Amino acid sequence: MEINFSTLRSADCYKVLAGLVTPRPIAWVTTVNDAGVVNAAPFSFFNCFGSNPPILAFAPGNREPGLPKDTARNIRNSREFVVNIADEALAEQMVATSTALPYGESELETTGLSAAASTAIAVPRIEEAPVAFECREWATLEIGSNRMVVGTVHHAHIRDGLLDPETLRLNHGLFHPVGRMAAPDWYCRTGDQYEIVRPE
Numbered sequence: 521m522e523i524n525f526s527t528l529r530s531a532d533c534y535k536v537l538a539g540l541v542t543p544r545p546i547a548w549v550t551t552v553n554d555a556g557v558v559n560a561a562p563f564s565f566f567n568c569f570g571s572n573p574p575i576l577a578f579a580p581g582n583r584e585p586g587l588p589k590d591t592a593r594n595i596r597n598s599r600e601f602v603v604n605i606a607d608e609a610l611a612e613q614m615v616a617t618s619t620a621l622p623y624g625e626s627e628l629e630t631t632g633l634s635a636a637a638s639t640a641i642a643v644p645r646i647e648e649a650p651v652a653f654e655c656r657e658w659a660t661l662e663i664g665s666n667r668m669v670v671g672t673v674h675h676a677h678i679r680d681g682l683l684d685p686e687t688l689r690l691n692h693g694l695f696h697p698v699g700r701m702a703a704p705d706w707y708c709r710t711g712d713q714y715e716i717v718r719p720e
C-alpha cells in the first residue's frame with residue numbers, strides 16, 4: 521500500500537501518522553490564564569529534542585482555523601508551561617483532562633487532581649504526577665493549523681526513588697509512563713522493556 525499525502529485530507533493524514541508513529545510519549549501540560557486558573561490537557565505530538573539547552577516541544581492543533589486551544593493561548597500570554605508525565609495510575613484522569621471545557625474552567629478541578637506550586641515559574645504542576653518539567657516558551661512555530669511549542673526546561677520535580685541520586689539513571693521498574701497508540705483511543709503500557717547494548 522502507498523499513500524500520496526499531497527491529496528490526503530488532513531483527518532486522514534492524522535489517522536495514518538498517529539496510527540503508525542507510535543508509541544508516543546504524552547505531555548500532560550499545565551498552563552495558567554490571566555486570572556490564574558490552571559488549565560490541563562494531554563498532547564501526544566510531543567518529545568524532547570535536545571539537552572544543550574534542554575528542550576521539549578509539543579504541538580496543539582488549532583481548535584478552529586486561527587483559534588488556538590486554551591493551552592496554546594495561555595502560553596502565548598504567559599510564556600510558561602509545565603510538562604507533567606502521567607503514569608498508569610493517572611492515565612484515566614489524564615485522558616479525562618482532554619475534555620474541551622470553556623476557557624477559564626480548570627480540568628484539574630473536574631478530574632479531582634491538585635495543583636502544586638512550581639519552583640522556577642508561576643505555572644503550577646500536577647501534584648499527583650510522578651514527573652513535572654517546568655518550561656519557558658522558546659518559540660511557537662505556526663505551520664498551517666498546527667502550533668509547535670518549543671520550550672526550554674528550567675526545573676524538574678521527580679518522585680523520590682525514580683532516579684538514582686548519584687548517577688541520575690532511571691531505576692527500572694518504578695516508572696510506568698503510558699504511551700499513545702493509534703487513534704482514537706489506544707494506549708500502551710511500558711512494562712515490557714529490554715536492553716540492546718550499542719556497538720563501541
Ligand SMILES: Cc1cc2nc3c(=O)[nH]c(=O)nc-3n(C[C@H](O)[C@H](O)[C@H](O)COP(=O)(O)O)c2cc1C
Nearest residue numbers: 561562563564565579580581589590591618619620
Ligand atoms: C492522549 C491524548 C493526546 C492528545 N494529543 C494531542 C495533540 O498532540 N495535539 C492536539 O492538538 N490535541 C491533542 N489531544 C486533544 C487535546 O487534549 C484536547 O483538544 C484538549 O481539549 C485541549 O485542551 P485545551 O483547549 O485546554 O488546551 C490529545 C488528547 C488525548 C486524550
